[in-house]
Amino acid sequence: MTSYLSIEHVHKTFGEGPTASEVLRDVDLHVDRGEFISIIGHSGCGKSTVLNIVAGLLETSTGAVILDGKEVSKPGPDRSVVFQNHSLLPWLTVRDNVALAVDKTFKGTKSAAERREWILQTLDMVGMSHALDKRPDEISGGMKQRVGIARALAMEPKVLLMDEPFGALDALTRAHLQDEVMRIQSELGNTVLMVTHDVDEAVLLSNRIVMMTNGPAATIGEILEIDLPKPRERLAMADNADYNHYRAEVLRFLHERHKNPESEAA
């Protein structure tokens, strides 16, 4: 029963009184160590809210998040976040962006030389060693997101949280980065919680897909276990019957049972 990361009956209501809006109702999720979980749902269903609550950037109204036996109440380096728009600090170089995270996280535990080495190592892992001294405005969107991933990984988090990490990228770059994330995750065995609206991305990367109902008062509608062996090959998956079955499952959930409220209105 004790899972690595537990989201225990979380409710979230924004505002108070008559203007209050209930965003999440009774979200309950248990994640094992090393699992890759995707949260998928239509926009406005509160999937990012779930992620922000786990990150500690938002507080729950009721319920709790427990990570490795400890309750989460504020942000911390054990839950690093890859933001959708990369959120690199534009006045720092690639190296310094990662260094800010590394120096802060490992101040007491690693020597300066070890930290420097570790920064280079993580940037090498995401294939950004060639641009150490470039500033974010000098590199492409995909490269920025790589650095964002390196910054998050460099903190050696217990859970890596990714908020639509590839949403702002073109399809080719996105595919490439998805492969990179798959490779890194299988190397490091990170526990990952990823918010996405891309069905292929969810099926390709995840152990389980958490499908959310539409807001307001969204909750987990269904959890789909993706029983495909890892590592998964993008090309092989295209012809894989199981893969397509899972894909169709998610599509059915999103487009039959929980239609986009906006398209219904239109």
Place this chain on the structure above:
Amino acid sequence: MMSAILDRNMTFGAGRERPAAAETSTAPVARSAPPPARSGGAPPPDPGLWGRRMRHAATVVLPPVIVTAIFLFLWEMMTSSQGAVLPGPSQVISDTWELIVNPFYDYGGNDVGMAWQLLASLERVAYGYALAVVAGIGLGVLVGQSTWAMRGLDPLFQVLRTVPPLAWLPISLAAFQASNPSAIFVIFITAIWPIIINTSVGIRNISQDYVNVARVLRLNGFEYFTKIMLPAAAPYVFSGLRIGIGLAWLAIVAAEMLIGGVGIGFFIWDAWNASMLSDIVLALVYVGLVGFFLDRLVAIVGNWVTRGTQAG
């Protein structure tokens, strides 16, 4: 629907590093290309290069030269008639030639060269402006950070900032009982408002993304201030600093006219009392040039400090 993922796969290998390569190759080009006339090093054997440089000179240098020449010509025409009260440019130069070629003479008292006059003014501006920068950024951070401080202080700032610089002079003379600190105070109180207001706007506009990054990294107050807040707000702060230096230079001339002593403002007033109109014209040219250079100086420092901060 299936075709989407297949397409991705088909082109995947080819597109692997395409965006990266394109990015690295375009960035440096864009960086070094713009001013061909300013390029350093050995000129490449490009026959069109000198032609391009000439064209650049013609489009950038020529217009201000022509307009200035026309301006001087009109000025000369209008002042060359019999009974003209104001001196023309040629007369200004001949009248003030001694001042122009000897900027550093010192005959004691107020009778010193133009360079000393300007330096005296610049010294007052430096003191007043430096105080305004420190206090202005400090108050700006406070007002930008704390809603309580903003509600309390903003009305006060909005009223006080409309008070003209010279209106502060009598009260500061009364308070300081000396002319020099009073002039410095006038500079201070003139320059501080845009610095406060721009700094607080800059602090308020710090992207929530950066705040979230700081929270996830658990930066403490000091780290947040130096690593996130100052760089993020720097473009706003520097636009405030630039407005501030302009206002400070405007105010010093007016203040010095009243307080006397060495300084370009009193030099102008003195020249007026002695009916030396050419001296006044020369002083105005110097005041304009110095103001221009101060503005450029702050702009250059600002561009250097905030390089990269505007881009997301």
